[in-house]
Amino acid sequence: MKRILFTILSVLILATLALSACAPKVGSPTSEPITPPQGEPGATDEPVQEPVEVTVTIGFTSSITGAQEVSSKRQVNGFTLWMNQVNDSGGITLSDGTVVKFAFVTYDDESNAERVQELYTRLITEDNADFLISPYSSGLTSAASIVAEQNGKVMITAGAADDDAYKTGNTSLFQLYTPGSLYMSSTVDMLKTLDPAATIALVYESDKFSTGVIQGIKPYLAAKGFEVVLEEGYASDTTDFGPIVNKIAGSGATVLLGGGHYNDGTALARALYERNIGLKFTFLLVAPADSKFPELGDAALGIATSSQWELAATHTQEEAANLGIEWFGPTGEEFAAAYQTAFGDPPTYHVAGGYAAGLVLEKAIIDADSVDPEAVKAALNAMNLFIFYGGIQFDTSDEAHGLQIAHKMVVAQWQKNDVGDLVRVIIAPADVRTADPLYPVPAP
């Protein structure tokens, strides 16, 4: 009996090992080196040198499951759209004739920081990723950035706004998002104009990103003369916001600034709507920027958020020309149309962030005229660029290397259009506004 069991166990172990070896990596349909195309016979007898084709492997984890799933998937969609476009158009041709094409390797990080560290190590050591893109969210990126930095790998941090990772002496991280500490500044400026006497409740997810945003905006609120009457963090997995909404009501706040990510943000918005506590204005991080947010129905009305990119306020070549900064890549309309065709829904800023990560890497390789990581890193350090997503320039000081210093955010709000559908409009800054702010938001 023992012998049979031992045999079965051995066969199972061998089968598992064999299957593991054969198992494809998630989303790596093009990770095999691309075969160089056969050249046409030349008109002369001189040997024609065929272009050398190299495949650059980009590694990242995606949250296919877990709390960051919604935004992470959009970020990955944006990135894959960029990669497919570049590869389909023949790749990047360097001055020596080398054609650079891209492949990616990715794994599900389950929205789990421990898995992120393990998987980024694997991406670097086993999959030999040449460059890295960050996972979505500051918390996960913080975990990944340690591994990237330890291995000297360039990592474009696409979905991570937290400032702290750039203030620890890192030299390989390059941030695309506006830093978290500046997330709410446009909103506060707008409030100062609309209602200088507003009293503020800061209610936020107790995670790295949201806490960083709140800590960043507090001095700015004080400088603008706003009184903060309530400051409260909540756990990421909170679903019952009843007690918190009651606290907000009891605090006398007229404006709520806070939130965190998609799951908690939608739950908080719904609780606020159900209890109708008379807030004049509500700003939540991240969740209202997603196109799924109107699934909340009327609870979405009037909720505002900061957005890294909106099609209605997309950046243009004219804007770049006026600033005397180089333009690169497609227009916002071209990007949005391509995404709509490929994925069937309008792009959010998370999609734009994923696409922009690829675009910035592409430009850095072009500028470096090489895929050598050190040359690409130097090109990123020197970058001062405008793309549809906005300005791209990285802090190169020792104190905050890689921090994004050129990108600006807009404030978007869910309002109803003429036929009563919920639409996201731009309400600040005033120069890109597409609608007046809904203030105060009418009671349900």
Place this chain on the structure above:
Amino acid sequence: MQQFNLLLTSLPDGILLGFVFGLAAMGLALIWGVMNVINLSHGSVIALGMFGTFILFIRMGINPYLGLVLIAILGLLLGVLIYFIAVNRVINAPHLSSLLATFSVNMIIIGIGTAVFTTSPYNVDFNMGSFRLGSTTILGTRLIAALIAILFTGGLYLFLYKTRPGKFIRAVTNNRAAAELMGVPSTRILALSFGLGTMLAAVSGALIATFFPFSILSGGGYELKSFVIGVLGGLGNPLGALLGGLILGVLEGIIPAFLETSWVPVIEFSLFVVILLVRPTGIFGAKQ
């Protein structure tokens, strides 16, 4: 004074929610009480109940409260199925076996649920209005959920004490061997008990979906609450579980009045440990 007002405002919310938590915990307590099985698939069944409401209301337009009948029946059948597939063969084995068996079922449900629904959060945009009671707002969905939870508790009580299968369940709970000697078909009764416990989990999930967003992973949190409630009320004591649910609901209502909400689980689980140490049979006693 402000905190006292906040206390009064949050207390009714906590009580109403406590009934629904209690209903979920009753399912766990019933299964433990009858067959000494800690059902680790409890949370995923709660999540399935949530998706039941979503599918019936959002996709098919059926009122969530009418849909409860169907969810209850499906929950019962699912429980019987789980029992015969995963639990029946290990019912007399050490506790670890049934623990692992139900954990496997949990992972299977979550795996299939993730493939079908992903782990994205879902919302059931269903509103039953609200009304003011003093300084507090009572939400219609929570009030009705609490009433339904009380109805189910009453129904379970009547079933256990007034019907023949219910008496069989109590007999098997007290002494399975003796019940079998008296001609009680213990396997069928155990399957029925597991089905009832699963049904209560599914119904509580269906009710929770009417006021909170959820995903296929949401059940885990409610399963943990069910454990705390089970220990508070007395393991294996379904009616104690309802009272335990009320205690937990009240705690969740009043703690945020004095502390940040992130302290709620700290205090809940500290209480869990204290009760285990001081009164392991629970406040209201164990099996009845």
